[in-house]
Amino acid sequence: MPALPRPTSTLLPHRALAAIAVVLALLGGFLVATGSARAGTSHLVEIEGFAFAPATLTIQVGDTVTWTNLDDVEHTATSTAGAFDSGLLAQGESYSLTFTAAGTYDYLCTPHPLMTGRIVVEAASAPAPAASQAAPAGGGGLPDVAMEPPTADPRVPLGIALVVLAAVLAATVIWRSRRAD
Numbered sequence: 001m002p003a004l005p006r007p008t009s010t011l012l013p014h015r016a017l018a019a020i021a022v023v024l025a026l027l028g029g030f031l032v033a034t035g036s037a038r039a040g041t042s043h044l045v046e047i048e049g050f051a052f053a054p055a056t057l058t059i060q061v062g063d064t065v066t067w068t069n070l071d072d073v074e075h076t077a078t079s080t081a082g083a084f085d086s087g088l089l090a091q092g093e094s095y096s097l098t099f100t101a102a103g104t105y106d107y108l109c110t111p112h113p114l115m116t117g118r119i120v121v122e123a124a125s126a127p128a129p130a131a132s133q134a135a136p137a138g139g140g141g142l143p144d145v146a147m148e149p150p151t152a153d154p155r156v157p158l159g160i161a162l163v164v165l166a167a168v169l170a171a172t173v174i175w176r177s178r179r180a181d
């Protein structure tokens with residue numbers, strides 16, 4: 001009866017480590033992709049020449065709008081329904097807002113009420129993230145708008161961590177096989 005070959009190492013064989021690395025890399029890549037896809041798109045509205053450009057912007061729930069004042073006069077982007085207010089923006093200053101509820105948001109510039117704009121927020125085709133602020137009591141049906149900057153999807157850093165771990169494993173496999181030669 002032939003003797004079984006003695007294992008040269010009690011550590012995991014290279015193939016197993018390499019397979020684990022591949023699985024981790026695939027899982028990490030998947031998490032990064034799905035986490036990024038869920039994140040909203042960013043849109044820009046420029047304030048220039050006493051006008052918002054574009055004056056009407058159509059976005060999807062979860063998207064972020066950033067207004068930037070290019071004039072040397074202070075302007076605001078102020079919701080006519082009280083949903084948001086940038087406050088006075090000096091030249092070069094910006095204000096960002098993530099819209100978490102579908103609807104039409106009209107706004108104007110408080111010092112120059114003839115400056116008007118509109119954000120049309122469409123329901124996302126994918127299931128919308130559940131996170132949204134409850135309307136304040138007695139708020140009279142104010143639009144539901146998140147006032148915080150957008151938060152990163154936790155799947156993205158987790159996915160990156162897995163890919164890094166996979167790279168470390170792969171490097172270990174390569175290092176070990178070189179030593180074995």
Ligand code: CO
Pocket residue numbers: 050074075076109110111112115
């Ligand atoms: Co203005």
